[in-house]
Amino acid sequence: MEIIHSIRPLLAILVSLAAAILILFFGKHRNIREFWTLAAGVVKFGLVLSLLPMVLDGKAPVTEILTLADGVSLKLRVDPLGLFFALIASSLWIITSIYSIGYMRGLNEHAQTRYYFSFALCLSATIGVALSANILTFFIFYEMLTLATYPLVIHKETPEALRAGRKYLAYTLTAGVFLLAALVATYSFAGTLEFTPGGILAGTADKPTLRLLFVVFMIGIGVKAGIMPLHSWLPTAMIAPTPVSALLHAVAVVKSGVFGCLRMLWFVFGTGLLSDLGVWIWLAGFAAFTIIVGSMVALTQDNLKKRLAFSTISQLSYIVLGGALLSESAMIGSTMHLVNHAFMKITLFFCAGAIYVNAHKTKISELNGIGRRMPYTMAAFTVGAMGMAGLPPVAGFISKWYLCIGALQAEEMLFLVVLLASSVLNAAYFFPIVFRAFFRKPEPGAGEDGLPSGEASLFMVVPLCISAVVSIALFFAPNVPLHFLELAKTVVQQVLQGGQV
Amino acid sequence: MIHEQESIVIKTVARLLVPFIQLFALYVIMHGHSSPGGGFQGGVILAASFILLSIAYGLDEVKRRFSIKALTVLTSAGVFLYAGTGVLCLLLGENFLDYGVLPVVEPRGMGMLAIEIGVGITVMAAMVSIFHDLLDFE
Amino acid sequence: MEFLSGHANYFVYIMLMMIGLYGMMAKKNLVKKLVGMNIFQWSLILFFVSIGAKEGGTIPIVEGAHGHGAEIVIQASHYVNPLPHVLMLTAIVVGVGTTGVALAVLLNLYKKYKTLDEDEIIGKL
Amino acid sequence: MDHSQLPILVVLIPMLVSFVIPLVGIWNKKLPFYMATAAMAASLLAALGIMNQVLQQGPISYRLGGWAPPWGIEYYIDHLNAFIMTLVCFISVFICIYSRKSITQERPGKEVHFYCVLLLLFTGLIGMLVTGDMFNIYVFLEISSLSAYALIAIGDEKAHFATFKYIIIGTIGACFYLLGVGYLYMATGSLNIHDLSTLLQPLYGSKVIVVSAIFFIIGLGIKMGLFPLHTWLPGAYTHAPSAVSAYIAPLMSKVAAYVFIRVMFTVFDVSFSFENLPIMEILSWIAAVAIIFGSIVAISQSDIKMMLAYSSISQIGYIVLGVTMGNREGFIGSVLHILNHAFMKGCLFAIVGAIIYRHGTRAIERFGNLHRTMPLTSAAFAVAALSMIGLPPTAGFFSKWYLVLGAISAGKWVFVVVIMISSLLNAVYFFRVVEHVFWKPKSGGTDLPIERNEAPNSMLIPILVLAAGILALGFASHWIIEMVIGQTVPAGIL
Structure with a gap:
């Protein structure tokens, strides 16, 4: 890979930091404040997009900011996997911003300035996570993300929200400490922290130590990725406003977790070392367990957002599973699922938020007949649900297809069964909602007043329709316009080549 | 706490002793640079004379004068x-307290004397x- | 026995030190604690002075050396080592200062609580 | 004036000014503050000059009175003490500016004496840093301690008792130090640090040396508040006036830690400290216990000053742990932590002082709505708290990074775990405060008034400077290590 020095990766991070300050500054004027949010979103997306041609050419834009320790600097590097994630995050931020405006105004929420401020910080951190060139930089942005998300989680400031916030912090900070220990150990073993396709740890310590290190890494990263049994902060954090949940679950936090997981698996340990150590099977086992159990718990939830949360937990483990299976197709599927799941899940959350703003319903059992009043919203929800279940013509099918092929390639039939079973479970917990919404009459007792007279505001409906359409578009043309599939394939090639060396 | 006492003995003895004590104190101070003794010991003896005064004549009397x-x-x-x-030595271009440069006869001794x-x-x-502070406490 | 007499200064200073320590730890009256602290300090001073002492030694000043040692002071081995003594002068000053501050604090404590008993003061805190 | 006199000026200026202050104070009560600040600023300039000289030419030796060591007192300044001296001067200047309003409000009428004694304390600290003579260190140690006793005694209603406790325990500490000096003197006949380090080489087998090392450790352990000799510390930090806490907490224990490093690594050499004695091993376990103990006790406090005081105990543990690890990374971590912790604790205690100044409370429960009335102070608190927890990119993270690295290089995984647990415990008690400051749900009338009531500028600016320093030090840490701290690592530590 040819390295070129460019300041654009840094700019992409600074844009939303600058926006955060401007937002704080214009806190009293909501139109200006929200203008900055949107403007920063667009500029950031533009910047990330401008990196795409370089990466497709096989170049790697690098920004080295300053040295943090011997041989480790605060360094950004755009490689295909990082760009892949950055594209997802920055594109979804625009949509989420528009949606947030509708949601926050619709509910007349308090402390909106703090909300937009933290939101912008969050996105800076996410892009930082995506573009970091070494584990220390990654860790810095990762912790920044934790902190920036905390005000969002406790936005309501009720005792319950504070409790959720405390739980969130307890989990993520503990994980952070594990990650720190792991990364210091990596540094002292390998002498470098650079993400390298194929890993840096091979041959630096004896096998038991490396296995231990792997466990510590996975505990550190697994909390944000929601791998069971480290997931329990995630449903609790559902107390946050819906756009936050959408962001948390579809884009920033948990995706950073799984993204980090892939980074550690492929760029720190490397495929060769993983199969050498035999630890991949442990991770795959945990992931498979999470997929099944997460889906089953989702079945029992009546709160719509909680159900979505457990669905997230189970879907994220697809990505982890794909990452751990170490076969080419599984890895492609896993990478693709990053983007597919992001768009599908954000659609679902947007729908849940729209229903909440418009009808003040949070329970699934209250949704009878709502599809007749909010047809676009529920149509989008249906698209998302189909995607989750892996049905064509929604993007979820593609990633699941690759994952299944990958499981076959790896000759692990058990995981194939898990994937298929999970699809069935997904269908089982999503389709009843769709069915209720469209085919059941509203409860007679609730009266006609219980349901809204029409759709939520355009600020909300347009974003959710866009994300639903994108979810479908990603099925038909996964390469247009952002070259997601091509990027994913490049990533996997890199990693596998690196692993052989 | 301590007020004027009636005891004529104490008063007289104190009056007699104080000048001698002070003279001895001055001797100790002045000889500090060439024999045992010095500023600290002399100072304490000098202070003792005043303390003796305040014990004999009461604090207020001493405070009035001092x-x-x-x-x-x-x-x-x-x-x-x-x-x-010390600073003078600095200004004269040597290290702090390096009396050798003082423009007097026998500079080392005189410098030390000034210090004592x-x-x-x-x-x-x-x-x-x-x-005073300890006694002044009510 | 020779060991005992040869190291008498050590035993004295350690005993004094222990007495001081005992005073500081066991006494309930704060002034007694302070006295204990002083004994502790003085024991150290004694120790220092004793390590500089020399039987039959004289002061290390050439001109006008007093008394019996005047004719032999040119030889360094006849001097008492003056340095520990000088150091202790400073240590004494420090000790006086500490005692002064401590007494001032005690006066204030007494003014506030009308007692100097540790337990009573803790009870009133 | 040429630069060769800087080592004496850095001590002399504050000392002289501190004696002028009572005279000036007789006819003007306002001037002492400006004089004290000016004196500290002058010392800061001198310290920077020294630093510059040391960086360019290596260690400086200054002979007081022109007597050559080992007879005369020598001021010896190498990278380590130049660095810590600059730090002490820097923090002092800002805390001194900060103290004006605070002390006028808390102890009206005492300003003159306050600044006199504060400068003496400063003189003591700087004196300990510049001097290269063991006994001189003792003298300055006692100067600083005596001034600290006096300053703490003017605190709140419980201050006198806390001060008395501190006097007793502090004096024992100083005596033990002196005893250590005495034994070294007995064995070698020298008091000069560098002279001692050569004279001691053939004597390491002797029991006298071992005993003196133990005395040093006990004495300095008391002075820096190392568990289990810390009992004076919480009361002293808590009940002192807020300006005094903000001055003493970041600096005094750090300078004592410096003396500890000096004694263990310059006077004694590394091979003695680590091989002849099992002491370093024991000390590192003690430090580990201190870290955990301080954090756990801090969690249970409802008084924020008490909480910060216990957190100091655990942070001292970090410093000792790093030093006793016996490798380069750990040592760098310790020295870096001296720097970082001085900034963090100074900032935190200053913030607490500002809160007391405005709202008269230091109970954590009463901090609700603080972010509305004092937004900038709250923000500074958040930064300092994050740094205490050790989250990047604040300064605290980097010292932790080196400490963990040191523990791993030394192969002591237990200490890695200890540092990890401790940073979680730190998170527990700091986020409790942060929660109260920023998000406490309204509950009855105990919250602070909502209207904006920020600390006065003379207090706010030092707080913000220290908070900005915490962030800046984080980014500059590698640079600082390369420039200075890397040079301080004693020979023999790999």
Whole structure:
């Protein structure tokens, strides 16, 4: 890979930091404040997009900011996997911003300035996570993300929200400490922290130590990725406003977790070392367990957002599973699922938020007949649900297809069964909602007043329709316009080549 | 706490002793640079004479003649005499307290003497004011 | 026995030190604690002075050396080592200062609580 | 004036000014503050000059009175003490500016004496840093301690008792130090640090040396508040006036830690400290216990000053742990932590002082709505708290990074775990405060008034400077290590 020095990766991070300050500054004027949010979103997306041609050419834009320790600097590097994630995050931020405006105004929420401020910080951190060139930089942005998300989680400031916030912090900070220990150990073993396709740890310590290190890494990263049994902060954090949940679950936090997981698996340990150590099977086992159990718990939830949360937990483990299976197709599927799941899940959350703003319903059992009043919203929800279940013509099918092929390639039939079973479970917990919404009459007792007279505001409906359409578009043309599939394939090639060396 | 006492014996003995004590104190201070003794010991002896006075004649009497303000000034002045000598050496281009450069006869001895006097004054004033403060407490 | 007499200064200073320590730890009256602290300090001073002492030694000043040692002071081995003594002068000053501050604090404590008993003061805190 | 006199000036200026202050104070009560600040600023300039000289030419030796060591007192300044001296001067200047309003409000009428004694304390600290003579260190140690006793005694209603406790325990500490000096003197006949380090080489087998090392450790352990000798520390930090806490907490224990490093690594050499004695091993376990103990006790406090005081105990543990690890990374971590912790604790105690100044409370429960009335102070608190927890990119993270690295290089995984647990415990008690400051749900009338009531500028600016320093030090840490701290690592530590 040819390295070129460019300041654009840094700019992409600074844009939303600058926006955060401007937002704080214009806190009293909501139109200006929200203008900055949107403007920063667009500029950031533009910047990330401008990196795409370089990466497709096989170049790697690098920004080295300053040295943090011997041989480790605060360094950004755009490689295909990082760009892949950055594209997802920055594109979804625009949509989420528009949606947030509708949601926050619709509910007349308090402390909106703090909300937009933290939101912008969050996105800076996410892009930082995506573009970091070494584990220390990654860790810095990762912790920044934790902190920036905390005000969002406790936005309501009720005792319950504070409790959720405390739980969130307890989990993520503990994980952070594990990650720190792991990364210091990596540094002292390998002498470098650079993400390298194929890993840096091979041959630096004896096998038991490396296995231990792997466990510590996975505990550190697994909390944000929601791998069971480290997931329990995630449903609790559902107390946050819906756009936050959408962001948390579809884009920033948990995706950073799984993204980090892939980074550690492929760029720190490397495929060769993983199969050498035999630890991949442990991770795959945990992931498979999470997929099944997460889906089953989702079945029992009546709160719509909680159900979505457990669905997230189970879907994220697809990505982890794909990452751990170490076969080419599984890895492609896993990478693709990053983007597919992001768009599908954000659609679902947007729908849940729209229903909440418009009808003040949070329970699934209250949704009878709502599809007749909010047809676009529920149509989008249906698209998302189909995607989750892996049905064509929604993007979820593609990633699941690759994952299944990958499981076959790896000759692990058990995981194939898990994937298929999970699809069935997904269908089982999503389709009843769709069915209720469209085919059941509203409860007679609730009266006609219980349901809204029409759709939520355009600020909300347009974003959710866009994300639903994108979810479908990603099925038909996964390469247009952002070259997601091509990027994913490049990533996997890199990693596998690196692993052989 | 301590007020004028009736005891004529104490008063007379104190009156007789104090000058001798003070003279001895001055001797100890002045000889500090060439024999055992020095500013600190001399200062303490000097202070003892004033303390004896306040025990015999009462604190108020001593305070009238030797006010707190004067003690404060003396405490600082002693230090300045000390540090001033040192700084003078600095200004004359040598290290701090390097008396060799002082423009007097037998500079080492004289420099040391200046310092001993400074120390003596400070110690005396500080001891007396500690004693005053402790006794002044109501 | 020779060991005992040869190291008498050590035993004295350690005993004093222990007495001081005992005073500081066991006494309930704060002034007694302070006295204990002083004994502790003085024991150290004694120790220092004793390590500089020399039987039959004289002061290390050439001109006008007093008394019996005047004719032999040129030889360094006849001096008492003056340095520990000089150091202790400073240590004594420090000790006086500490005692002064401590007494001032005690006066204030007494003014506030009308007692100097540790337990009573803790009870009133 | 040429630069060769800087080592004496850095001590002399504050000392002289501190004696002028009572004189000036007789006719003007306002001037002492400006004089004290000016004196500290002058010392800061001198310290920077020294630093510059040391960086360019290596260690400086200054002979007081022109007597050559080992007879005369020598001021010896190498990278380590130049660095810590600059730090002490820097923090002092800002805390001194900060103290004006605070002390006028808390102890009206005492300003003159306050600044006199504060400068003496400063003189003591700087003196300990510049001097290269063991006994001189003792003298300055006692100067600083005596001034600290006096300053703490003017605190709140419980301050006198806390001060008395501190006097007793502090004096024992100083005596033990002196005893250590005495034994070294007995064995070698020298008091000069560098002279000692050569004279001691053939004597390491002797029991006298071992005993003196133990005395040093006990004495300095008391002075820096190392568990289990810390009992004076919480009361002293808590009940002192807020300006005094903000001055003493970041600096005094750090300078004592410096003396500890000096004694263990310059006077004694590394091979003695680590091989002849099992002491370093024991000390590192003690430090580990201190870290955990301080954090756990801090969690249970409802008084924020008490909480910060216990957190100091655990942070001292970090410093000792790093030093006793016996490798380069750990040592760098310790020295870096001296720097970082001085900034963090100074900032935190200053913030608490500002809160007391405005709202008269230091109970954590009463901090609700603080972010509305004092937004900038709250933000500074958040930064300092994050740094205490050790989250990047604040300064605290980097010292932790080196400490963990040191523990791993030394192969002591237990200490890695200890540092990890401790940073979680830190998170527990700091986020409790942060929660109260920023998000406490309204509950009855105990919250602070909502209207904006920020600390006065003379207090706010030092707080913000220290908070900005915490962030800046984080980014500059590698640079600082390369420039200075890397040079301080004693020979023999790999």
